Amino acid sequence: MTDRAATADHRPDDYTWLEGIHDETALDWVREQTERTEAELYDQDFASTVQRLKTVLDSVDRIPMVTKRGEYYYNFWRDAEHRLGVWRRTTWDSYLATSPVWETLLDLDAYAVAEGGDWHFAGSQLLRPADGQPHRRALIRLSPDGGDQVRVREFDLDGLTFPEDGFDLAVAKTNVSWIDADTLLVGSATTKENTTRSTYASTLRRLERGATLETAPTIYEVDREHVAAFGYFDSTPGFQRIVTTDAIDFYNSRTGVLRDGQHHIIDVPTDVEVSLHRQWLLLAPQTSWSHQGQLIPAGSLALAKLDSFVNDGSIERLLFTPDASTSLQSLSFTADFLLLTVLKDVAAEVRVIELTKNFDQTTLPLEDPMLSVSVAAVDDEDLEHPNDYWMTVTGFTTPTTLLRGTVGGANQLVKKSPERFEATDFEVTQHFARSVDGTRVPYFQVAARDLPLDGKNPVLMDGYGGFQHSMTPGYAPAMGTGWLSRKNTDGRRPVYVMTNIRGGGEYGPDWHRAALREKRHRAYEDFAAIAKDLVARGVTQRSHLAATGRSNGGLLMGNMITGYPTLFGAISCGVPLLDMQRYTHLAAGHSWIAEYGDPDIEADWKFLKTFSPVHRLTDQPHPQDDYPAWLIWTTTSDDRVGPSQARVMAAKMMELGIANVRYHEPDGGGHAGSTDNESTAKMLATSYEFLWRQVR
Template sequence: MTSTTDQRPGATPDDEFLWLEDIYGDSPLEWVRAENAVTERLLVTGEFQEMERDVLEVLDSTDRIPMVSKRGEHFYNFWRDEAHPKGLWRRTGWDSYNSAHTEWEVLLDLDALSADEGIEWVWGGAMFLRPAEGAPYRHALIALSPDGGDARRFREFDVVSRTFVAGGFDIPAAKSRISWAGPDALHVATDFGPGSITSSSYPRTVRTVRRGGSLDDAELYFEIPEDHMMAVVMRDQTPGFERDIAIDTIDFYSSRTHLRRDNAWVQLDVPDDVNVSLHRQWLTLRPRTDWAVDGTVFTAGSLLGIDLDSFLAGSRALTTLFQPNAQTSLQSWSWTRDYLLVNLLNDVSSEIRILEPSRQWRMETLDACPPLHSVDAFAVDDEDDDAGNDYWLLASGFLTPTTLLRGTVGGTHTPVKASPSFFNDDQFTVEQHFAVSKDGTRVPYFQVAATDLVLDGENPTLLSGYGGFEHAMTPAYSGVIGRGWLERTTAAGRHGVYVLANIRGGGEYGPAWHRAALHANRHRAYEDFAAIAEDLVTRGVTRPDLLGCTGRSNGGLLVGNMLTHYPHLFGAISCGVPLLDMRRYTKLSAGYSWIAEYGDPDKPEEWEYVQTFSPYHQLRPGVGYPRTLIWTATSDDRVGPVQARKMAARMKALGIGNVWFHEALEGGHAGASDNRQAARMHVMSHEFVWKALNGGL
């Protein structure tokens, strides 16, 4: 059977599988359950269940680092384990947290709450109201998702009484963005009814909700055009610098920042593609393209600083705080009270710099970053009188369990917590290699393999990547990959090899690395990934029938293009929560918001190139496709499950017999809403690829 899809822009698609787009329809869900049963009969064996237990042991381990956020005198943490699959929100003091046996005060038990209310709540975070001077933190907005999706309900919680506030704020589940506007008001961006949602399915209006009032009574505070992506207003609660900041997010890479001054919004005079950040009196700016200011050109990916009041008064005496080069890019920055922490990547290894604005931005490099590792520095609590210049360091490597350290600018940093080793990491070695893409670009990748790896092409290898949205793929310790892939051995005793690609479209080398694979140039990301696959074969690590690839979300689109354009390079493909139907992606879930990344298929000139990387439209009968698992989640309201459904259905209709499908009936875009679901998701992907490469299918 061949595709009958009408590919003309603007035409109603003659798509034989449109019926699968009814996410909760009886017929589509009946199809899903039937496909799930086929896949589970194939994969869920005794060996699978044993591996699932091993992975769940990692995810549920009580020895993991409980990451915390400091508010006042307390350190807050959200925690899941075997006894608490939905999770606990809890807190402790510094002395207890810094000890070997932390004692926690439980504030909210989500398992108990879910049982009491008959809703399977999934934690979405907490946002505190800053108390009056001298008073303790008490009130927080708790975000809870009813199904693991992006839509969340916000409820006011009292951490002293450990109860939801009777008659307090309670904003119904939606894709909301909320900020405290004061002790008795919220700035709420949510679904207020017709006309309040953008084409991207996010709020386009922000209204002020008063205590005791309703959404219907809320006063309009800020709004954006319907074809922009999202509106949000944030309240900066820093003492002495209280202010409202409104952001009109036009698309993923363009936005306009406004300050509330004299009861009116004042837009900051910077190009739409400049990232804006405020800290006390400082304005920091990161241009995504070269920016000419008064005869000076500031390079894309640089970081610039200026006093905010001076900028608003017309000064453009910008100071360059970081200047990128061919190897080094800016990833993030964080302010302590008096210093700026700058996180960089140098050929995808971390580097951290500390800048002091009071001394003409004097800079020093923090000596805490071993090569081929990821280390992130961020403030502990910039508003703390005694610890305002303290910072966390979170360090990790493929074979180095994550360590959390705490330091003070100008002093030393000391270990606080360390994760245990979850697999025999001393048996393996990390290497970085560079492949040469089709256009001559050198593309880095990490290889994690047995120390005694034999380069004869006989090693089962899993290649993972993403390549989109300027997201950098960096080294990180994973007990799941260690147990689920690296420690596995073939009948001949060969360990699995794991490879992480740093292809264009990502952010490993800054905005230019990302822009290189946008729109009509999307195939550069796929050419990079294919070049790495070929390099692995050329170097003798593996051969095509022993090489699998995996990706999720935009990474699912990546491996979908490996399936349709490079089927000869792979023996198996695991495609998770993917974009695949690029003709209709803008009409599905939050897809409209990604036009800046991929292009608009409703414009004829853009559909001309978009269709070339739309796997759903690139399938052809008679092609020898590798074994493929396509997996998703019903409650994913970001990408949605329908593209995965339709791709699997079309492959089967084309007579492609080596495709399997699985859909978790809960879990959101992450594919899982608790550790048990996450363990099944990870093991299903790894088990499928392992069996496909080693003759088990």
């Protein structure tokens, strides 16, 4: 018996015709199903919901979040007058004003007219100028359809034009950075030879102005079975270097530093996350690591000096060690301090570590544990304000506030978002459900203060449970407007529930690894346990309980409908993985083998099949009356998961005669599901309207 399972043996051949993304036969089916869904949903109530959501998304009094570069603060902005958006900048004094004066750098709507087609802003990168000089050049990332593939063009910040001799990289999955004014470091998946099985670049090339990418010398290359070759040029004065990463899989990688003609590989286990800042090397193991007689626990953070570690492996200090309730979420350097954002039972805490003395630690005071807090350095190279940080504070019913502080000083209120929906009568509470194996699983509930516990409240559960992604409280005007602001015929306002199931990062890497590969069912058991807890507490019952999830959360929804269909009245499943036998052969699916397993290995397929919704439909069937109403949606331009898995699942359910299955697939939007505020409003309204009409 071979170790490799023959893919063809368990391939759903009846539906492979739907895998041709732009195949006319497949698109005819897509158009028919999409039109059917829209004919049922797109009425006056739907139009009103779209308008309410678009009003929120287009509001001009939103906080324009900025990035400081030199003396300017840069922002990308979309509103009703700027469908595709404007890239712009302002000064600090202007930014503090109620109505800042912005200098428009690039108007994407005007650019679309000039180009004869839409391009969507996907980020920018400025060239470091000479000392005392302003920034003059940038690289602009432009997506043709909202997907992951981008065109990269050089932009002149003086003339506000794309120079004729400027860099212009063709549409592809590309990572790029400036080396100097005439040289780029480029990883771009443009040909079969420089593309991995995961659809990312396998090489890093040094591209000189005027040369072609095809002739540019390769300076780094990885095995095409690996996920990708990533890299960037660190232009920090005194620390100039190329940093390379061989992403072996989603959780294993090798990082190296290329300088002075020498390529130094950081010698650590491949599941240790590596990051560099100036002279510092940060090491975060995903599993416990014994190094030179010292145990560095999973989820901890160790600090070393790069040169010392390369020479003798010495580690300076263990800065963070988790306990059963805490996990490290993010970090940011100011000039003299390291800021750590930590979760304690999913409540935020910010720790400040002094780097110039004895690594002393303090904690920033926070007002409300039910709020999320994130911190990031403003500009550690700003000579006047080297230790300033941004602090963003937000909660389910608390509009986002942006503060600017200095380590050791007071915080300054910079901007505060106005309320977008009436939340006075709501309260946020945290609860814990017991999963099948006895694990306590937290979830947040946003509900009316006088919520009657009679099982009749419409509830929307939200979940993800994968890739160590943490679900944390945050002000979501669209959710507040599209869901919480409703009232049913009994005058009840609905409930929103955010789940913190295993597979996420709320309790660090162990919480994530508890639902990896063959243990995946724990994530689904956790979500089901929360659904049952809501019923047991009298919050709701099946007929009033809806659930939603996207991407990996879409896989979660697929396993709810095939494993726990009688718990829910309606489910919305967006841009989902659903066919775990084919996922590695579609779009970027090969890159997620470390998360799920490899269906081409027989031993892996045995457990993958047990959480592959496409296969569970017939392998573990339920009576047709058990299934809730189901909306499956994706986009034709999703080049990360791809639309075919959603198509196959919907087609198979319909063929099996399962009632109340609806499918929706617009063309543009990529994996995000939208490209502008109008398409975002329609995407959200489609999901909210479908769910509300089923469970209100």
